[in-house]
Amino acid sequence: MTDTVGQAMGLAADRGTIERVLRHNPETIRVMEGEGTNPTDLLAYLPLTAKGLDALTNGRLDRASPDLTHLCYAGERPAALYLWCVHAPRNFVSVIGAMTAHFSEIAPEGVPLFASAANAHAARIFDRLGFKKGSESFPRIASDILVVLPNPSDDDIIATEPKTSTTRVGRTIEDVMRVFSIRAATYMSEQSCPYDEEFDGNDFCAAHIIGEIDGEPAGCIRIRFFADFVKFERLAVRPEFRNSSMAFRLVRAAIEYARRKGFHTVYGHARADLISFWQRFGFKAIADRPAFAFSGVPYVEMAGEIPRTNRALHIGDPPLQLIRPEGLWDVPGPLDGGRLRRAAA
Template sequence: MYQANIQAAAINGFHTMAFSERVQRLCATGVERVSVTRPASSEEALAALAVARIHLGGLVSDDVAAAAIAHNPDIFHLVGERGERADRPAFLAYLPLNRRGAWALVNQQFSGMRPDLTMVCRADERPHAIYIWLIFAPGTLTPTLRALAPLLGRVAPEGCPLFTRGVTGHTSRLFPAMGFVEARAAYPNAAADLLGLSPRSGFPVFENDAVARAAGAITVRVARTMEDMLKCFTIRSATYMAEQDCPFDEEFDGNDFCATHFLGEIDGEPAGCIRVRYFADFVKFERLAVRHEFRNSRLSFRLVREAIDHCRRKGYLKAYGHSRSDLVRFWGIFGFRAIAGRPHFTFSEVEYVELEASLAATQDRLVIGVDPYMLIRPEGDWDRPGPLDRSSSRPASIGPRRRNHGPSIERKAQDLTSSSLASV
């Protein structure tokens, strides 16, 4: 029973992450032989570290490892059956980071040698990011990689960014082959040697406590009113028509009233927007625009992230878009990749690349069978009661509501008949 659960988790664990095709194939072919992992006791973990120190330098001290395991007994896993290869044990050690820890890691304020355990999740907490502390797999790399899948499936079933460092020549080649990229591509303040692997939905935005408290400065919402739409149109006019000389009928292409628009504001000032259109089994992201005076902010990231989360909630698993050739790297942060075999194409005198991304499924997606009130609430505001929820407190009736607009037709007819008889 335990082995069956591990196999299911292994598939889920890898399918939510942007691992390279090579790793996906490697682990998919071995699903029937998923490696068994189990949390190590403090004594077992320290014994395994002692063996690893024979082969590797610069590992954490015993007191640091013991304190971390006492904080979260699930962070140190032995790979293989109990007692197997005790002389050269294979193991995975990772640090599940909370929101504060994730922000600290990508801003060079988290130390793997002496981790601040207030930034590390306990066993019952869902992490915002996972830092791979150490993988020690002498001669057993493939089984150890397969063992990583069930851990991801259990610890972060909807996907979670992974971070690590290539501290040896072998790992500096291995991790990029697995799909890891320089963390600085998504987080400009990250250390030069920090590597990151995103969920399929892309790298999230991490905020520290001070930024989170001031997050009201940046707001993103679905455009629902004509005023909101005019703000989006104004932003796009300033960006595409004024800066890029785009003709009016090319920018405003007739698709604006069959799409969802997201409006971003900074301190209440309209600053950015993005448009999403829906097709049978995919969504298309387009018209991302941020006014030039706000391009040093994180608004563009917030707009794309909010749009992705919105589409995941609606049940979409695939996204599509067109990117300028020089902006492909930006979209790669969110899991978009160029579609293989498709040529570049041009419109409005700009060269574009077709991109696609897999969106991780979410457990709270909107499907037939959810609370019917959710499906009649304002778009994107599905978790709060709306006007029709509040109307349910009034008595129900069958057929149209009757309003008191004076006597009914039947009553008028009766009055007319009575007055006619009286006059006779």
């Protein structure tokens, strides 16, 4: 990054914050390339999660030092975009054109685009580009923020509360039935996968992460455990929820779950057309291994190392912690309460 660009970014945030955001999502700062752009033309933006959009529109987003839970990971579809810094001293319009092309790739269906004008010249350009005062659509938003919505009809939609998206370990027979319904709606329905191939006898010796949106089963992933690695399988998201970040949330939840279990290596079979999706989590195709197919779909073997954590469970941890409900090891379980009752008696 040149001194000029570095100075420009310094107006948006300090160096430590910029490095922290880049580690979270390397795509947030881009040197723009396109007709009329220059080597120092730069775009920095914050791809906001639903939580981040809610924080922004209610005046709680710290734009100088954003909470990383408010920002999407690379490849995750954002709920909104905030222009953090645009450095184009010679041809702002050319950079806007290149920016528009980039945003159409990461959010093809369109999302609200927010900005704040650094000076009167920028304010005039934003006005010509169709930006309006954010307070016209979001009464509690910061007074300096401008917004352009995907289309006028989205105004009322965007102002509503964002949907609640959650992931958790399946622990009950009802949870497993939810997982089965999601996979039946995806693999069996969309890929015409035979029942005996989809429900292969491994479901009751595996862990399942289930994802829900507003309480509705939306996606799932299966995890099986081997001596020194875990295998991720059966990642599925129902068609009606595929414009959400659920697939990314499920994989991240599965990685964190495996880390707590003490595993450091993940292995899986990636559909050939989804290799790039798994690469975003650091997984790589295994060299010198042939492609293969099952259920009429080509697959590639992939593996990756996941970061170690000092929170992994070990022999020597409190005994009652190790018998708490799966995935809830940090929350007192039923037997913790039982011990207190016996002590009281």
